[in-house]
Amino acid sequence: MKKIRVRIAPSPTGLLHIGTVRVALYNYLFAKQNDGDFVLRIEDTDKVRSTKEYEEDIISGLQNLGIGGNEGPHVGGDYGPYRQSERTEIYVKYLKQLLEEDKAYFCACSKERLEEMREVQRAAKKPTRYDGKCRGAGESSGVVRLKIPEDRGDITWEDLIRGKTTIHAKELDDFVIARSAEDPLFHFTVATDDHEMQISHVIRGEDHVSNTPKHILIFEAFGWELPKFGHLPLILNEDKTKMSKRKNKVSVDDYLAEGYLPAAILNFLALLGWNTGDEQEIFSLEELVEKFSLERVHKSGAVFDLKKLDWINGEYIKKNIAQDIDGFYEMVKLFIKGSEFDTQSAEGEALIKKILQDPDFEGRFKKLSELEEGLSPLFAELPDYPYELIAREKFKITAEILKEVLEKAIEKVEALEWDKGDGTKNQDISEAFVSIVGELSLKNGQVLWPIRVALSGLERSPNFATLAVYLGKEEVLKRLEVALGKIEG
Numbered sequence: 001m002k003k004i005r006v007r008i009a010p011s012p013t014g015l016l017h018i019g020t021v022r023v024a025l026y027n028y029l030f031a032k033q034n035d036g037d038f039v040l041r042i043e044d045t046d047k048v049r050s051t052k053e054y055e056e057d058i059i060s061g062l063q064n065l066g067i068g069g070n071e072g073p074h075v076g077g078d079y080g081p082y083r084q085s086e087r088t089e090i091y092v093k094y095l096k097q098l099l100e101e102d103k104a105y106f107c108a109c110s111k112e113r114l115e116e117m118r119e120v121q122r123a124a125k126k127p128t129r130y131d132g133k134c135r136g137a138g139e140s141s142g143v144v145r146l147k148i149p150e151d152r153g154d155i156t157w158e159d160l161i162r163g164k165t166t167i168h169a170k171e172l173d174d175f176v177i178a179r180s181a182e183d184p185l186f187h188f189t190v191a192t193d194d195h196e197m198q199i200s201h202v203i204r205g206e207d208h209v210s211n212t213p214k215h216i217l218i219f220e221a222f223g224w225e226l227p228k229f230g231h232l233p234l235i236l237n238e239d240k241t242k243m244s245k246r247k248n249k250v251s252v253d254d255y256l257a258e259g260y261l262p263a264a265i266l267n268f269l270a271l272l273g274w275n276t277g278d279e280q281e282i283f284s285l286e287e288l289v290e291k292f293s294l295e296r297v298h299k300s301g302a303v304f305d306l307k308k309l310d311w312i313n314g315e316y317i318k319k320n321i322a323q324d325i326d327g328f329y330e331m332v333k334l335f336i337k338g339s340e341f342d343t344q345s346a347e348g349e350a351l352i353k354k355i356l357q358d359p360d361f362e363g364r365f366k367k368l369s370e371l372e373e374g375l376s377p378l379f380a381e382l383p384d385y386p387y388e389l390i391a392r393e394k395f396k397i398t399a400e401i402l403k404e405v406l407e408k409a410i411e412k413v414e415a416l417e418w419d420k421g422d423g424t425k426n427q428d429i430s431e432a433f434v435s436i437v438g439e440l441s442l443k444n445g446q447v448l449w450p451i452r453v454a455l456s457g458l459e460r461s462p463n464f465a466t467l468a469v470y471l472g473k474e475e476v477l478k479r480l481e482v483a484l485g486k487i488e489g
């Protein structure tokens with residue numbers, strides 16, 4: 001059987017796009033499960049919009065996610081990728097062949113003539129297509145057009161995802177494949193590369209459906225064996241419009257910078273247009289290789305659900321904490337940059353790891369960018385918070401109630417002993433505070449809210465027991481007193 005070879009062919013005209021990663025992932029999974037090859041090809045023929053920075057971002061981004069390609073022309077050192085800008089000679093050679101075989105021709109029509117022609121067609125309510133003026137004219141320069149055989153008819157292929165797909169002949173004309181004999185254009189370079197690189201399956205986004213007949217025609221002009229084509233559904237915003245920068249972040253760098261873990265991003269993207277049919281939602285890359293199937297890729301668009309990404313990321317955070325706290329800490333370090341965090345010394349590291357593993361703390365965070373805010377109450381000075389924050393109206397906390405609660409809390413803390421940072425004392429501390437609810441016949445919120453605010457000075461923070469454990473008895477008493485002071489003041 002022919003070796004399975006697939007590719008991802010990004011244009012370096014922007015930072016690595018989340019949609020590109022999904023297409024890359026599906027290709028990667030398909031290649032891996034078939035013992036095939038996954039080729040990375042940089043399509044940098046658009047010299048104006050392509051930049052080296054974008055190229056670097058795409059290559060390193062895919063590699064960091066673990067789905068870079070596995071071959072390329074640069075032997076000795078790292079592999080690949082292929083760059084179309086380095087392959088002009090190949091395209092020019094093939095272009096020459098088509099011209100010599102009269103399967104393509106030069107077109108010298110001026111812009112003005114073409115514009116006029118289209119005007120007339122539009123006025124007659126006809127599709128705008130090239131009228132073939134230069135088809136037999138024997139021009140020797142100009143743009144190069146593909147000569148579509150008169151009797152070619154509709155173009156149909158069995159799409160790996162969409163099934164039988166047809167583009168009608170009347171939608172196609174002798175399209176331009178090169179700006180000149182030396183300057184091949186997008187469709188031509190894609191088709192010749194897919195042939196040269198022996199790509200067996202072209203799996204790409206649905207936005208390329210209308211390009212596929214053009215590529216098929218180029219393959220046919222040469223008499224090359226066609227690859228199979230599959231078009232993945234679009235990624236949609238929540239309002240079902242095509243995913244756009246205005247409604248979602250689209251660059252992978254942005255997601256990484258927010259503290260989404262690479263494995264979580266891949267897991268999320270795998271589910272964006274595919275599922276196993278059962279309930280499973282968390283998959284390692286190895287499991288995806290095993291379970292993914294092109295047959296189960298959906299035909300319709302997939303909504304980008306940020307809440308689901310958050311949930312998946314939270315699961316990965318928990319998994320990392322449980323399985324590889326050292327590796328996880330290396331990532332965490334990059335996200336807690338505040339001067340209050342001692343990430344350099346062994347004690348600082350041990351303390352932070354302990355907090356991360358604290359069952360009251362882990363799982364409260366959906367992404368690493370939330371960690372700094374979450375951890376800082378345990379390290380930073382108590383901020384000067386307003387009285388209204390602690391005496392929250394919603395919980396009907398009057399000055400009398402607040403005073404009673406805080407005094408009772410001080411009494412409870414005084415009766416307890418714990419070593420600062422001893423997570424095994426969470427339970428005792430928690431029970432002591434919770435018992436105030438019953439003893440004073442109050443509601444949970446009337447007791448636990450003010451205690452937590454007294455300890456953190458913040459609207460959002462780790463839970464009161466975690467705070468107490470890591471602040472230590474002395475600091476807890478001090479902070480409860482500060483809160484009491486706010487009542488008189």
Ligand code: GLU
Nearest residue numbers: 009010011043190204208
């Ligand atoms: N370079 C094209 C893009 O970035 C992809 C072409 C293809 O996959 O065939 O959209």
